[in-house]
Amino acid sequence: MSMTIAVYRINPETGARTPVRAKHTVKPVEVPDATSGLPPCTCPRCNGSAQELRAKVAEENRRSRGEL
Template sequence: MMTIAVYRVDADGASTPVTPKYVVKPDEDFPVNSGFPPCSCLLCVPLGWCDFHEGPSQTDQPVDQHGRACLPCREQRGLTPRPELEQR
């Protein structure tokens, strides 16, 4: 159970109730998925590395025995990904 109340706080720190307290019963059929897509920020997604532009990449794939290329670099250079070389 959760108790919800709204207060107004004056400049000197005194609080005054704005609404009466009431108890809320949480939903028991809470969905596992909150409906938001997975985060894709640089802190949450492990980055790969593109050997062609020498920088981080989320789309890197092996293109030969010695290098990985991101999607834009593969398109610019006409490179074909070689998933059988995957070594991560």
């Protein structure tokens, strides 16, 4: 299945269409990319272990309550 793109202006008074860009048909790729192309996440949840994350959260909670 392909996709057709066209860009045009519509006159608000008459409703007439004025082409800005000609119609362009885009065909889908046969096999989509397997990756998103974005760099890997570096947040503690994705990068560290669950135990480290829990320890950091517990420490921050103690700090916010003034226990440290």
